[in-house]
Amino acid sequence: MAADGEVKWEKVLWRTQPFPDNYVPDSFLDKLRKNTNFRPYSFRGLVLAACAITQHLSTIFIFISVFVRLNDSTLDPRVLVWVTVATHVLGSIVWDVAERPFYEKHERRANRAKAVKSSLMVFLALIGLSPVLKTLTAATSSDSIWALSAGLFVINALLADYREPASVPRKEGLISVLSMNAAISASVVLASRLPTNLSVFALMLLSIQLFALFPILRKRIQAVPAVLHFTFTVCIATASVWSMHSLSPFVASLFAGTLLFVTFGGPGLLMWAQQYKNEIRGPWDVAVPRVRPDT
C-alpha cells in the first residue's frame, strides 16, 4: 500500500486485490513486442533470389523448343550433339574455376578425372539406350505423352531447389532428387516420340545437361557477384524467349510475361505485403531452452 493510502495494482494472483477481476491496468500488454526479429527484405535481394527460378523456367522452355525442332526435323541432331558437348566442356571449365577456392590442387585433378570418366560413361550408356528409349512408348498415344510430360515438368519446376547455396555444404534433399527425376522422366517420354535414334540420343544428352548438371552449376553461379549472376539470368531468359519466338510468338510472349512477373512482379508483391507484417511476441510464447551442446 502506498503512503497516500492509494492501493497500487500488482500483477500477482496470490493476493486478493481491491480491484474488480476485469480491471484493466495501465501496464496491460506492456510486455508485448511487435516484429522483434523482423528484417525487411530489399528488392534487389529478392530479385536476385528470384533469378534462380527464372533460370530454371528458362531451361525448361529451351528444352521444349529444342524438342519441337527435333520433332519437326528442322534441327539437325548432329548439330545438337556437338553444341551439347561444347557447352558441357564450357560448363566444366566454369565449374572448375568456381571450385578453385574450395579444393587443393591434387583434389581438383582427381575430381576432374572422375568427371571425365562419368561423362564418358553417361555418353556411351545413352548411345546404347537410345534405340530402346525411342520405342519405349510406341504403344501410347501422343496426347497422353504431352499431358504426362507437361505434368512432370510442372512437378520439376515446383520441387526444384531454388535456395541460396549454404555456407556449409548440405546433402541433396529428397525433394530436389524428385524434381530432377521428374524432369528426366519427362525427357524420356518426349524423346520416345522422336523420329531417329540419333535425335533421341541428342535430346537425352541435352536433358542430362539441363536438368541434372545445370542445377548444380546454378548453385555456384548464385554465389558469384550479383551483376554477373543477373547478366547470366538475362542471357538465358532471352535465349529461351527467342527460341520460343520463332515457334509461336503467342507462347513466347506469354512466357516472357511469366518470366518478368517471376523476376520483378513476385518480389514487388512481397515488398508490398511486408507492410502488413505483424509478428507478436510476449511472455506467453514457448521459451527456447539454452543448453550447451557438450553436455
Next chain:
Amino acid sequence: MKHKIAMIADFFHPVVGGVENHIYMLACNLMRRGHKVIVVTHSHPPDRVGVRWLVPGLKVYHIPFPTIASSATLPNYFTFLPYLRTILLREHITIVHGHAGLSSLAQEAILHAHLMHVRTVFTDHSLFGFDDAASILTNKLLAGALRNVDAVICVSHTGRENTVLRGALEPSVAHVIPSAIIADQFKPPVVPPDTSTINIVVLSRLTYRKGVDLLVATIPLICERYPFVRFLIGGDGPKLIELLQMRERHLLHDRVELLGHVRPTDVCNVLNRAHVYLNTSLTEAFGIGILEAACAGLCIVSTRVGGVPEALPPDMISFAWPEQDDVVRALGEGIRRVKAGRHDPQLAHDRVRTFYNWTQVAERTEVVYQSVVESVERTLWERLTRTRRLGTFAGLIYACIMLVDCLFFAVLEWLIPRDSLDYVSEEWDAARVQQYLNQARSHQSATEGGESAT
C-alpha cells in the same frame, strides 16, 4: 440471485487433467453456493454414455460425438445444436460456461446459446503463440467463437493478455480468476524428510514444452556438484527416452529415480518424499503443479515463463531463465537453502493455504455470472454486424454460419416443439437427499431392532 449453469467442455472426467479437475471443482463449489450446475461433454464409449451423475449430485450429459485427437471433438458447428437446444431448454439453463480454447463443444455452445437467450461465459486455460499454422487457425476459430461472448475468464494475467490478443476481445470483457487447490490434500509430512540427502522432485508430462531438454542438461551438473542430491522424476511422455539415455550415459542409476506415470492420488505421497520441487517448463499458463508442491511445503525452483511469476510471492520461489546454467544456479540456491534449514515447510503450507481456495474462485465466478446476467443482451442484428467485422473472409464465413444456424434452429423449433420436451421438474437437493437417507436409516435400524427383539 441463483443461476442455472451448464459447463460445456470436451475435457471432463473420466479423463484426468487440469482443465477436467477445474471444471469439476468449480461446479461442486457453485452447487454448494446454491446454484444449479450441469456438465455437457462428449461420450467415452463403451461405458461413459448418456446421462451420469457424479458425487455430489453433478449431472453430466455425454454427447455421442467421436473424438479426433487428445479427447477433442471435431468442430462442425451444426450437429451439436439439436442436443444443446434440448439440454438447455429442459434444464432451464440461464448461463452457458464453456471451457478450454481447443474445445470445439465449448466454442459451438457459445455460438448457439443466443438462440435460446442463454448468456455465455468462456474460460481459457492455456497460452498459445501466434506464429505457427496451427495457432493461426485455432486463434481464428477462437476469435469467431468469442466475438459475441458476454464474459471471458482467464487463469492468469499473462493468460488474459494472450486471450485478449488471440480472441480480438475488449480487455474489459476478460476477467482473471486463478484456479485453486485443496490445501488439505497437500500437507507437508508430519516428520520432515531427513536433509542428509536432498531429494529434488520433478512431476510433469515429459514433453518438449515441459522443458525436458533443460532437465536432461541440468541433472548431471547438479549430481556432480552436490553429491548428496537425488532426483525423483514422475511422469510419462515422448521425452522419457532422453532421460533414460542421460541416466545411462552419466551412470546415475542410484541418483535419478524415474517413477513413471504418477496417479493424482499419489502426487502428495511423492511430494512428501522430497525437499525441492523443480519445474523446467517452457510455457505455463498458471502452473497448478507448482502450487501443489508449495502447499506440500517444498522449496520451489522454476523457470520464469508465462504466468508462473504471478502465482506465488517472490520469496517463496526461486526463478531461473530457461538456460542450463541459470537453472543450475537457481537449483543450487534452493538446495543450499534446504540444507541450511532456512526453509520451513509448515510455514509455506500455511501461507499457500491463505492464497488460493475454491470457495473464493466460486465467489469471484459468481460475480462474473451476475454481471453477465445484468448486462443487456445483444440483438441478432448487432451480433451479425459484429461477426461481419471479424475480417474480410472470416467475417463472411462466420456470418453465414450464424444465419444458417438460425435457420436450423427454426427447423428444430418446428421439428421438436418446445411443449414436446421432457422438462426437468425436480432438482437435486442435497439437504432433501440427506433427510431421506436419515429416514431410511432410522427405519432400517427400527426394523432391525424389532427383528432382534422377536
